[in-house]
Amino acid sequence: MKFTPDALIGQGVDGVDTPAACIDLDAMERNIERMAGFARRHGLRWRPHAKMHKSAELALLLTQAGACGHCVQKLSEAEALAAGGVRDLFISNEVIAPHKLLRVARLAAELAARGGRLAIAVDSPEGIARLAQAMDGAGSEAGIDVFVEIDVGQGRCGAAPGPEAAALALAVAAHPRLRFAGLHAYQGGAQHLRGVDQRRAAIAHAAQAAAATRALIEAAGLVAPLVTGAGTGTMAHEAASGVYGELQAGSFLFMDADYAANEPDAAQPAFEQALFIKTQVISVRAQHAVCDAGHKSHAIDSGLPLLHGLPPERALRYANGGDEHGILHPASAAARLPALGESLWLIPGHCDPTVNLHDRLIGVRGGLDHGVVERVIRVDARGAVT
Amino acid sequence: MKFTPDALIGQGVDGVDTPAACIDLDAMERNIERMAGFARRHGLRWRPHAKMHKSAELALLLTQAGACGHCVQKLSEAEALAAGGVRDLFISNEVIAPHKLLRVARLAAELAARGGRLAIAVDSPEGIARLAQAMDGAGSEAGIDVFVEIDVGQGRCGAAPGPEAAALALAVAAHPRLRFAGLHAYQGGAQHLRGVDQRRAAIAHAAQAAAATRALIEAAGLVAPLVTGAGTGTMAHEAASGVYGELQAGSFLFMDADYAANEPDAAQPAFEQALFIKTQVISVRAQHAVCDAGHKSHAIDSGLPLLHGLPPERALRYANGGDEHGILHPASAAARLPALGESLWLIPGHCDPTVNLHDRLIGVRGGLDHGVVERVIRVDARGAVT
Numbered sequence: 001m002k003f004t005p006d007a008l009i010g011q012g013v014d015g016v017d018t019p020a021a022c023i024d025l026d027a028m029e030r031n032i033e034r035m036a037g038f039a040r041r042h043g044l045r046w047r048p049h050a051k052m053h054k055s056a057e058l059a060l061l062l063t064q065a066g067a068c069g070h071c072v073q074k075l076s077e078a079e080a081l082a083a084g085g086v087r088d089l090f091i092s093n094e095v096i097a098p099h100k101l102l103r104v105a106r107l108a109a110e111l112a113a114r115g116g117r118l119a120i121a122v123d124s125p126e127g128i129a130r131l132a133q134a135m136d137g138a139g140s141e142a143g144i145d146v147f148v149e150i151d152v153g154q155g156r157c158g159a160a161p162g163p164e165a166a167a168l169a170l171a172v173a174a175h176p177r178l179r180f181a182g183l184h185a186y187q188g189g190a191q192h193l194r195g196v197d198q199r200r201a202a203i204a205h206a207a208q209a210a211a212a213t214r215a216l217i218e219a220a221g222l223v224a225p226l227v228t229g230a231g232t233g234t235m236a237h238e239a240a241s242g243v244y245g246e247l248q249a250g251s252f253l254f255m256d257a258d259y260a261a262n263e264p265d266a267a268q269p270a271f272e273q274a275l276f277i278k279t280q281v282i283s284v285r286a287q288h289a290v291c292d293a294g295h296k297s298h299a300i301d302s303g304l305p306l307l308h309g310l311p312p313e314r315a316l317r318y319a320n321g322g323d324e325h326g327i328l329h330p331a332s333a334a335a336r337l338p339a340l341g342e343s344l345w346l347i348p349g350h351c352d353p354t355v356n357l358h359d360r361l362i363g364v365r366g367g368l369d370h371g372v373v374e375r376v377i378r379v380d381a382r383g384a385v386t
Numbered sequence: 387m388k389f390t391p392d393a394l395i396g397q398g399v400d401g402v403d404t405p406a407a408c409i410d411l412d413a414m415e416r417n418i419e420r421m422a423g424f425a426r427r428h429g430l431r432w433r434p435h436a437k438m439h440k441s442a443e444l445a446l447l448l449t450q451a452g453a454c455g456h457c458v459q460k461l462s463e464a465e466a467l468a469a470g471g472v473r474d475l476f477i478s479n480e481v482i483a484p485h486k487l488l489r490v491a492r493l494a495a496e497l498a499a500r501g502g503r504l505a506i507a508v509d510s511p512e513g514i515a516r517l518a519q520a521m522d523g524a525g526s527e528a529g530i531d532v533f534v535e536i537d538v539g540q541g542r543c544g545a546a547p548g549p550e551a552a553a554l555a556l557a558v559a560a561h562p563r564l565r566f567a568g569l570h571a572y573q574g575g576a577q578h579l580r581g582v583d584q585r586r587a588a589i590a591h592a593a594q595a596a597a598a599t600r601a602l603i604e605a606a607g608l609v610a611p612l613v614t615g616a617g618t619g620t621m622a623h624e625a626a627s628g629v630y631g632e633l634q635a636g637s638f639l640f641m642d643a644d645y646a647a648n649e650p651d652a653a654q655p656a657f658e659q660a661l662f663i664k665t666q667v668i669s670v671r672a673q674h675a676v677c678d679a680g681h682k683s684h685a686i687d688s689g690l691p692l693l694h695g696l697p698p699e700r701a702l703r704y705a706n707g708g709d710e711h712g713i714l715h716p717a718s719a720a721a722r723l724p725a726l727g728e729s730l731w732l733i734p735g736h737c738d739p740t741v742n743l744h745d746r747l748i749g750v751r752g753g754l755d756h757g758v759v760e761r762v763i764r765v766d767a768r769g770a771v772t
Contacts, residue, residue: 019771051709073710093710096667097404124670156707157668160672283510290542290543292772295739301687320687323738341482353681357743382769383745383768385679386403
């Protein structure tokens with residue numbers, strides 16, 4: 001009466017039940033090498049964003065490859081990864097609830113005791129005061145690294161660059177338990193600007209805003225040790241800026257259809273698709289077929305999935321069939337429908353929320369056609385939204 | 387180091403960490419009474435679709451209220467609910483993989499041994515043959531109820547109404563272990579047609595197609611015991627048709643913004659919103675605020691969430707802030723921004739995939755403003771997509 005198979009390891013990929021989130025391990029490892037090499041060549045730290053993969057196992061693999069630590073977006077993600085052995089974490093987001101800030105303080109103490117550290121972002125005087133109060137009340141000597149988040153163009157969280165942000169930096173530094181660690185300057189809105197020139201211009205603006213804010217802070221006598229930011233769509237531009245010291249890109253590990261739709265940029269590493277949804281055709285009608293993967297299997301916030309690896313005479317277009325189904329149409333007049341029972345591979349529109357739908361990722365070695373399941377990767381922080 | 391609180395029961399709703407999927411239990415129970423009363427007045431069976439709530443606890447509550455059984459869309463959902471004590475299940479979908487059909491056969495035997503039953507849908511001769519083979523090979527005397535799915539206008543799965551479907555019914559009946567149970571005739575595409583007249587016309591067409599197919603089958607000497615279908619958006623029309631004997635509506639339990647956007651229909655029960663996402667304001671900027679619920683907390687396939695219960699001077703509009711954030715704008719020039727740390731309630735765009743993001747639902751008694759957590763409802767089949 002269990003709804004998940006016990007052990008897939010060693011099975012051929014043919015035996016993987018559908019729909020399933022599968023990782024092409026060879027492709028993923030090449031992506032890690034590309035990222036590590038890029039950071040090394042630019043002399044930059046990289047702290048990949050674990051909001052994408054949400055897995056302690058993958059975080060530790062990235063640490064082995066040279067990552068200096070990991071970003072998360074939520075406290076509960078940090079707790080789940082820490083429970084899985086990750087020791088250096090940055091909550092790149094604001095935490096405001098007092099009971100949550102007590103958990104932040106406890107986690108900071110626990111990571112410090114294990115030789116690691118916790119960092120967090122702030123964007124308001126009230127947020128700093130609440131964080132300081134929680135750190136004071138935690139009954140531990142541990143401190144916490146605090147980054148002032150600045151809004152470098154996304155229009156979401158973050159203080160205005162310039163005097164507002166500089167004042168926050170000084171407020172952080174005034175508290176003995178808070179270590180001012182620098183500026184968090186992520187331009188999320190630039191990641192999927194389609195044109196290379198658009199992305200370059202957006203990051204030039206972000207870097208200029210971060211540099212000006214840092215200059216103000218340093219003019220006030222405070223050292224701003226680091227500017228951290230960058231995503232998979234723009235990291236070459238942050239790297240070239242001379243302003244950013246740390247890259248937060250996370251999607252490079254798996255990639256998705258939305259990133260693939262960006263105009264290619266020769267300055268960026270050529271990451272390849274590593275996350276696929278295996279699906280099966282469960283109904284074939286006169287003009288269309290239906291597969292068993294709908295948007296409970298892959299997130300559609302950034303568009304519908306693409307079909308992977310089909311030759312022109314079998315090319316298909318995926319149309320929305322609701323939560324549990326995909327509608328498959330021939331992609332051209334010459335293409336034919338798939339057969340009942342046939343397995344197909346989807347490239348999700350957006351990797352992060354797709355991974356968050358799955359309790360585990362099936363790691364395949366040797367390619368999608370004839371590979372073998374080598375590892376089943378637990379998504380430790382799946383559903384960790386608090 | 388756990389990312390979920392241990393026990394919320396008895397706490398005030400103020401203490402519920404955000405974001406969280408909360409159920410207004412009073413509203414939910416009124417919805418159940420409305421549904422049970424509607425079915426009773428029309429002399430119809432109701433078999434609510436558990437693809438929406440995915441919870442054995444809620445399924446058993448609905449059984450107590452008069453539901454004859456439960457629909458699911460996936461085998462793994464059926465297995466999860468059966469493990470939670472549910473005994474009468476209809477997989478309203480096609481299952482094609484032979485290893486899955488063996489699990490179907492095992493589940494049919496197990497439910498029969500517990501005094502229950504399993505039903506499944508088919509829409510092809512190959513699907514019937516594979517199901518029959520699995521049932522023969524399962525080493526049990528148990529049978530399975532089989533509905534022939536017909537496409538009554540949605541254009542997804544389902545045989546064409548008329549001779550194609552009638553031939554499938556005869557093929558089912560020819561196999562001793564398969565019990566022909568009738569027609570599955572769900573018009574999913576009609577549920578969110580905005581106008582009452584559009585919905586009525588779509589269901590008139592569906593009912594006519596089902597009636598004509600049933601007549602063909604009965605002319606061939608086979609009894610078609612039941613036509614099953616209907617959703618929360620159209621059930622009054624299936625009920626009035628005289629063709630449908632069973633209603634599958636599931637969303638009535640929680641409702642969502644997409645259903646609320648339909649033109650009201652006096653013939654339908656007036657279901658009310660019972661599912662809410664509690665969220666907190668984590669950043670307040672000059673022109674907008676940011677809350678901690680993005681589309682990892684609520685599905686946006688059917689639109690963005692609405693803010694619940696705010697007076698005009700505080701009315702807000704939710705804009706997409708990505709996976710972990712919502713952007714809040716004043717809904718009018720006269721409205722003001724919320725305060726940092728303030729709690730707000732969202733009405734999700736679409737209930738089914740929103741529930742599927744959460745491992746548990748927080749059941750609140752006594753209203754969202756001052757209520758108390760009465761039960762924490764496990765979403766047993768969360769992520770059960772296979």
